[in-house]
Amino acid sequence: RKEVEQDPGPFNVPEGATVAFNCTYSNSASQSFFWYRQDCRKEPKLLMSVYSSGNEDGRFTAQLNRASQYISLLIRDSKLSDSATYLCVVNRDDKIIFGKGTRLHILP
Amino acid sequence: SAVISQKPSRDICQRGTSLTIQCQVDSQVTMMFWYRQQPGQSLTLIATANQGSEATYESGFVIDKFPISRPNLTFSTLTVSNMSPEDSSIYLCSVEEGETGHTYEQYFGPGTRLTVT
Numbered sequence: 001r002k003e004v005e006q007d008p009g010p011f012n013v014p015e016g017a018t019v020a021f022n023c024t025y026s027n028s029a030s031q032s033f034f035w036y037r038q039d040c041r042k043e044p045k046l047l048m049s050v051y052s053s054g055n056e057d058g059r060f061t062a063q064l065n066r067a068s069q070y071i072s073l074l075i076r077d078s079k080l081s082d083s084a085t086y087l088c089v090v091n092r093d094d095k096i097i098f099g100k101g102t103r104l105h106i107l108p
Numbered sequence: 109s110a111v112i113s114q115k116p117s118r119d120i121c122q123r124g125t126s127l128t129i130q131c132q133v134d135s136q137v138t139m140m141f142w143y144r145q146q147p148g149q150s151l152t153l154i155a156t157a158n159q160g161s162e163a164t165y166e167s168g169f170v171i172d173k174f175p176i177s178r179p180n181l182t183f184s185t186l187t188v189s190n191m192s193p194e195d196s197s198i199y200l201c202s203v204e205e206g207e208t209g210h211t212y213e214q215y216f217g218p219g220t221r222l223t224v225t
Contacts (some may be wrong), residue, residue: 034213043200043216044151046109087150089214096141096214100150 001026003097004090010103013078020074021102023088033064033071036087038101044087047073078106110135110203112217120223121191128187129220131201136181139204141214142174146197154199157184191224198222 006023013019025033033050048055050062050071061074075082083106088099111134121127131140140157154174155163163176178184188195198219206212 032212041221043219046213046215049213091212096153098150098152 003027003092004088004099006086006088006099006102008100008102010105012105012107014107015078015080017078018074018076019078019104020072021086021104022070022072023099023102024068024070025088025090025097026069027090027092028066028069030069030090030092032091033062034089034091035060035062035071035073036089036098038085038087040084044098047086075104080106080108082106109205109213109215110137112201112203112215114199114201114217114220116220117218118221118223120225123192123224125191126187126189127191127222128185129199129201129222131184131186131217133182133203137203137205138181139212140178140184141202141204142176142184142186143200143202143216144197145200145219151200154186157186188222191222193224196222196224 003026035047036044037047038044048057048062050064054063059076063072085101085103087101090097113132115130142154143151145151153166154169155165157163157176157178159178175187198221200219201217202214204212204214
């Protein structure tokens, strides 16, 4: 079983809709969690860290569920510019482990 | 966050040759890393570049193939040696920033797209 798993998608979502995706991690000792965004042929960019209590940044909400070992990302009022691959990242014992990413296409 | 640049941004190389990729950061950082991202795949950590000592390599990566230098806290190089087509990939430098007791976050350079023919 992979340590970090994501649905590869693609998620095709109309502009303005709300979309959510999850990421599961297998090691309960994982300590910190992040969502990165990667545009085609570009480097990953940090979208947001995920805190235990959940956190929100504008249209983006991240949640952590330690009991079920998953993190989620919710995007409200999606924009065309949200089209990208979203990478789930888990930090365990100072090792950073990347998921393969979920591709999101926002449709006009 | 730190501003990270990489050179070259892309290159096409012949098999059997070597390429050195440079990573420059605009501030001093303790932790620098080198990653590889093959087409359609996620990022794989190659090694941690340690200032003043040998790099720490991940399983499956060795110093003879991927020698790394870290002469100071703002610069590192990764060499891809004796290249084969399987080395065609994007190579990314990253740095870690954060405060003690808080979450450390990673930031990436723009990457070097390598094609080996």
